[in-house]
Amino acid sequence: MSLADEAGTTAGPDDTARPDGTAAPDGPTAPDGTAAPDLAVRRALGRRPPAFLFSTWPLRCWLHQLGGVLFGLGVLLALAVLVSVGILLSVAGVGLLVLACVPLLGIPVARLERRRLRLVEPVRLADPHAPVPEDGLRNGLPRRLRHRFAERATWRESGYAALLAIVFTGAGLGVLALLAFSCILVASPVVVWALAPETVMIIPGRAVPGPLSALPFGLVGLAGVALSGYAAGWLTAGQVWTARMLLGPRRDPDHHxxxxxxxxxxxxxxxxxxxxxxxxxxxxxxxxxxxxxxxxxxxxxxxxxxxxxxxxxxxxxxxxxxxxxxxxxxxxxxxxxHPQVLTDHGLAAAVAEVAQRSPIPVEAAIDLPRRLPPLVEATAYFTVTEALANAARHSGASRVGVTGRLVDDRLILMIIDDGRGGADPGAGTGLSGLADRLAILRGRLTVSSPVGGPTQLRVEVPCSA
CATH class of the missing domain: 1.10.287 (Helix Hairpins)
Incomplete structure (x- = not known):
């Protein structure tokens, strides 16, 4: 059972700095209480709207919309196939499983969308999914599925997949259709000049007599191209904002x-x-x-x-x-x-010294590649000493083993005795105090003590806490 939980770090409610030390941007706030993202497309549109048309932004937005339409049609087709197969196979019971897995389609869709957004948004969107927690057991497919279904990010991504397939794909088709028709109008004088007069009909039932007569249609086409550029820009800004809200990591309201x-x-x-x-x-x-x-x-x-x-x-x-x-x-x-040997020689030497003074034979094997932060060493040392004292007073053990190693910048300590077991954190054995001490450094104490033994204490302390 776990006796301590972990928490993150950030600025307080009156602090204007992010957890990484950078200044928080001013402006409107997002639904989760954080500052609304400052989008590059929106900056380009709002700074100087006429200059937007003569930059690379319209081309980038058109390409983004074209890719979104093709991708959205593929997502719509995949959703239709999955739902249809699920409904057809629901009689056999297998279809229910297929329908239940439909929301998981949003995970690969969101992963590709975060990559595709780099065309119009330089700020990389982080993956909001937390890794499947490790507990010493093999992480099979059912465990991973349960973990993903329990995450809110999975349901936000499935909602974004539906928006992409229906709303953004339809809007993108409209913008691209406007662009295509406008380009045809822009090219109409050239088309009329290249072909025989009175054979080109821009308006149904009415032929254009010559290139000069097609110039007004070309001017209308230029206006349509400009309109489609602005429409693609604002549609892209809305899509990027929606992606930032649904596909990025979120903070709960009490995070600060x-x-x-x-x-x-x-x-x-x-x-x-x-x-x-x-x-x-x-x-x-x-x-x-x-x-x-x-x-x-x-x-x-x-x-x-x-x-x-x-x-x-x-x-x-x-x-x-x-x-x-x-x-x-x-x-x-x-x-x-605070033993002097801990200050001079580190945790391994200090644990070896306390093992020699223990009334129970202790085998200590602390293998660390470097010195740890002083507070981490002190916390780990007093955890080991308290665990050895508890074993001597309550366990009736004949031997105790203490091992320690550094894994992914986390100190892992294992204290195992061959005593009678049955250690209860609520029985005043000091385990709750150890957990409270570790919780200060965002550490964790896990106790396994079945009746009859052995008792195993697993201590995890992040060295970067």
Whole structure:
């Protein structure tokens, strides 16, 4: 069972920066509360509309609409075939499965659309789908299907596929038909000049007597080309905006608050670590040195009183022993706050040292290619020490194994004992505290402890948290 969940990071509600540190654009907001995308097509149309016609934008928009019409007709045909096959086979029961998989057609359609948008939109649209979570089991087709059906992005993409096949394809056909007819009108004087007069009929039932008589039709064709250019631009802008809203990643309305809360937890963790280091330094440089001086002073007093007052010397020796034991306890306390070996040599050496002090034989195998961030090392170290202490007090184990490795910039620790099992996070065994400590770094603690053993703790800590 998982004892800690993970959260992302972003700016707070009053912060004007994105999570990546860039400034958030001003302007209208999208339905999810984020700033509306500043589309390149819309900028080209709104900056200087007359200059739009003399740029490469009309040609790019026409090509985008042509590709969209061809692609949309293919999507419409695929939808019609799937629905028809599903209805025909529904009597046998197989058709229901085909109909249920129709929404999944939006996933490849959206993937191709995100690539096709690069013709008119330089900002790359990210894939909104989350990877199938790994839990040590083989990810088969049923598991992947369940994961995709549970995602809202899948249903948004299926809706976009329907819009592409019906709305945008029909509108694109209209724009391209206007362009084709306008181009014919523009070429009408040349056509009339090349062919014999009175044989070309632009208007049904009425022949054009000569090229000069076809010039008005050419001017109308030029106006139609300009109109089709603007129509293609605005239609492309609407399609890109729709794609950004439906095919891109979305943020939930509480995203800013969740991230600011996570940042606050990280700041509290840093402050807690700094305060712990200060306490360690004060104990080491203050109380510990005073106890050492007291022990030496009592030793000198014992030597002075040994010959003249044996009873007083015995009392001084007793006080010196108490001071020595207090000094040892203080040193253990300082070592428990933050061991020096962890600072000097890293997590592997610190775990090896605590394994030697454990009352249960511990086999430690921490294989890390580099030093980890200090807060990650400290969190992992105290997680291991608390787990070993729990095993010594509650498990009745005879052996404990601790392994650690770095996988995809995540520290993975496995602590396994051969005890009686039955560990319950709600029974006050410290597992909930470990999960809370890991949650500060967006880590996760997974416990497997069946009755009769063994008990297995899996710790995951992202090193970039």
């Amino acid at each position: 608050r969740v991230i600011e809360l996570t940042r606050s937890r990280a700041r509290l963790a840093d402050a807690f670590e700094a305060e712990r280091r200060r306490i360690e330094r004060d104990l080491h440089d203050g109380a510990q040195q005073q106890l050492v001086a007291l022990t030496m002073t009592l030793g000198l007093a014992e030597l002075e009183l040994k010959g003249s007052a044996p009873e007083a010397a015995a009392l001084v020796a007793r006080g010196r022993g108490e001071a020595r034991r207090a000094l040892e306890q203080l040193r253990d306390l300082v070592r428990g706050i």
